[in-house]
Amino acid sequence: xKHVLRALRWATIILWILLVFLVITxxxxxxxIGINIGEPQLLVKDDRIIWAIPARxxxxxxxxxxxxxxxxxxxxxxGVILLKSSRFVPLISKEETRQIWHNISTSLEEIPxxxxxxxxxxxxxIKPSIRLNFAKIIPFIFTFNSTIPWGAPLYxxxxxxxxxxxNATHCIxxxxxxxxNHSPYVxxxxxxxxxxxxxxxxxIGINYFPIxxxxxxxxxxYPAYNETLSIPVDISKLTRSGKIRLTFQTSMFSYETEVxxxxxxxx
Amino acid sequence: xNLKKFPKRSISIRILKAGVKAILVYIAYFIIAxxxxxxxxxxxxELIEEYSFLIEGFFIAIAIFVFLIEFSSxxxxxxxxxFARSLFVIFYLMIALKSGIxxxxxxxxxxxxxxxxxxxxVISINLIEIAKTVLSxxxxxxxxxxxxxxxxxxxxx
Numbered sequence: 001x002k003h004v005l006r007a008l009r010w011a012t013i014i015l016w017i018l019l020v021f022l023v024i025t026x027x028x029x030x031x032x033i034g035i036n037i038g039e040p041q042l043l044v045k046d047d048r049i050i051w052a053i054p055a056r057x058x059x060x061x062x063x064x065x066x067x068x069x070x071x072x073x074x075x076x077x078x079g080v081i082l083l084k085s086s087r088f089v090p091l092i093s094k095e096e097t098r099q100i101w102h103n104i105s106t107s108l109e110e111i112p113x114x115x116x117x118x119x120x121x122x123x124x125x126i127k128p129s130i131r132l133n134f135a136k137i138i139p140f141i142f143t144f145n146s147t148i149p150w151g152a153p154l155y156x157x158x159x160x161x162x163x164x165x166x167n168a169t170h171c172i173x174x175x176x177x178x179x180x181n182h183s184p185y186v187x188x189x190x191x192x193x194x195x196x197x198x199x200x201x202x203x204i205g206i207n208y209f210p211i212x213x214x215x216x217x218x219x220x221x222y223p224a225y226n227e228t229l230s231i232p233v234d235i236s237k238l239t240r241s242g243k244i245r246l247t248f249q250t251s252m253f254s255y256e257t258e259v260x261x262x263x264x265x266x267x
Numbered sequence: 268x269n270l271k272k273f274p275k276r277s278i279s280i281r282i283l284k285a286g287v288k289a290i291l292v293y294i295a296y297f298i299i300a301x302x303x304x305x306x307x308x309x310x311x312x313e314l315i316e317e318y319s320f321l322i323e324g325f326f327i328a329i330a331i332f333v334f335l336i337e338f339s340s341x342x343x344x345x346x347x348x349x350f351a352r353s354l355f356v357i358f359y360l361m362i363a364l365k366s367g368i369x370x371x372x373x374x375x376x377x378x379x380x381x382x383x384x385x386x387x388x389v390i391s392i393n394l395i396e397i398a399k400t401v402l403s404x405x406x407x408x409x410x411x412x413x414x415x416x417x418x419x420x421x422x423x424x
Contacts, residue, residue: 001406008399015392023385027303141379 026135029061029094035130040148044185047251051104053128057089058097063135065092070102075125082111082124102128108186108253118154118255121182123147151182151216154248154255160228162244162261171235173205173261175244178226181213188213190250194231198239205233211248240264285337289330296326317371321363328355346404353393353400360389 038054053072059065068089074082085104092098108114129143160176173196181188189212196205207230213223231244241262248255300322332352339345367383 001402001409005399005402005406008395008402012392012395012399015388015395019385019388019392137384139381142377144376146375 025062026138029063030134032060033065033134034058034060037128040126042185044187044252048105048107049185051126053102053104054099055102056097056099057092059092059094062094064094066090066133066136067131068092069131070100071129071131072102072104073127073129074104075127077122077125079125080112114253115255117150117152118253119152119157119179121152121155122150124150151184153181153183153186153188153213153253155180155182155222157257159244159246159257159259162259162263164233164238164263166235170232171238172230173233173244174228174230175259176226176228177246178224180222180224182216182222184216184218186250186252187215188225188248188250190248192229193247193249194229195245195247196231196233196242197245198237198242200239202237204237204242205231207231211250281338281340285334288337289334292330292333293326296323296330318363318369325359325363328359343404343407346400346407349400350397350404353396357390357393360386 034057036056036058038056041052041054043050043052051072051074053070055070057065057068068091069086071084071086073084076082083104083106085102087100087102089098089100108118111117124147125145126148127143127145129141131139131141133139157179158177160178162173162175165172165174175194177192190210192209192211194207194209195203198204209227209229211225213225216222241260243258243260245256245258329352332348332355336345336348336352339348364382364386367381367386369378369380369382371378371380
């Protein structure tokens, strides 16, 4: 009995010493880990929007960091996931400093219902989360969320009432188009295709107009587009009503919208 | 515990000894807490602030156990209290650490820490302590019974 009790006493003493040693070294190591997440940078490259988040991990502790994973989810205001991106680092050894870039790259057309965001300003919720397994015994998850404002490149798109004018040979349909570019990332450089369709959905006139609206620079005035566009139409096929189709074609996106027209009878 | 068996002086010494041990445990808590809190930044301190009363409560309970165990040393109650202390440590840590998964939310920051490994280690050590306490109690009772059965001096077979 005495030997058994002595063995058990020693076992508990050794286990307590091990546990205390482990706790002290882990706490010491945890306080010597520095994870600095820098300001996200927004870049536009090859017609893609890139959120580049720099992270610097300095492991000055006594144990390695395993399965380091940064995941970023971007959601709209209703919580719908628009984008998700991850960066995985299998091991950051002790006494190692690692600089990583966590990139979230997308083209506008990859975002679900992206056309809504072309004409409406909103706030996106950005949720980065860091997962790691410290010393292979303490799994750890750290998440936070912040919002980033989204400026619509075709904000307040307004298409005026179409008018028609006749000359000796042609009929010219004209309409006013205006919008503001609230986006600091999107350079609206492309063409605006305007098609006039008659009651029978026949294309009776088409014209292309260059658009070049620079990104919003952050000052009080938003870059704006306000032009009256004229489209010559085939007078023989012109009907009283129909529709006008406008297609914005830029390297980053394509956006189509239609407006109906109804002209008065020619007396 | 039959206190009438102990002389008054012995009881005073027991109380003094038990009190000193309990105070030492509480002082140790203050030193450890001070050491840890000086390492913490304000943000980390805010994260663990809600657990500070749990840690303090744990040390107060342990100090009380130390006092009672010391006071009842030499009796079977000592082993009963040691048994109770081990059970208390197991259940308290399981409840306080939410089975090892600590989830802290502050404003827009969420922190999830998995301490199941430590909980498992503490439970294992305390289970060994329980086994040791039970065996010690048996040994104590055995020795006591043997002592009572000792033949008186000068007895003849």
